[in-house]
Amino acid sequence: MPGGFTYIDPTTLTAAPAVIRRSGPSTVIPSLRATLTDALTGRPVSGQTVTFTVNTATGPLAAGAVVTDADGIATRTDVHVPANAVTAATYTAAFTGTSGYLPSTTTAPLTHTPD
Structure with missing residues (x-):
């Protein structure tokens, strides 16, 4: 880069509302979904890892990456997830950033639906 500057684009992460439900003896979240975009161009950022965390009353619970x-x-x-996850009202999606993109995080509603 001219002048020794490195350009790092900001990102935007959005997450869709999700549900959590009991399914027999299991507690399941059918789908966690987040979209990562370049905040300057609005274009999707592909090939990047997004980590999901369920925010329970007893603390965060890792939900995978x-x-x-x-399409980002x-x-x-x-x-x-464990049965205590039904206490969660939200989940978090996080992108830790790379050498070309800044990190971003978002939180979305998680609603408990009975069997």
């Missing part, structure tokens, strides 16, 4: 697809979308499906 997924690489974004060509990271989706975790059929996430099995």
Whole structure:
């Protein structure tokens, strides 16, 4: 880069509302979904890892990580969690950043639905 500057683009991460439900003896979140975009261009950022965390009353619970697809979308499906996860009102999606993109985090609602 001229002048020795490195350009790092800011990112935007958005997450869709999700549900958590009991399914027999299991507690399941059918889908956690987040979209990562370049905040300057609005274009999707593909090939980056997004980490999901369920925010329970007893503390954060790791829900896995997924690489974004060509549309910048990271989706975790059929996430099995402990029964205490039904206390969670939200989940967090986080992108830690890279040498070319700044990190971003978002929180979305997580609604408990009965069997």
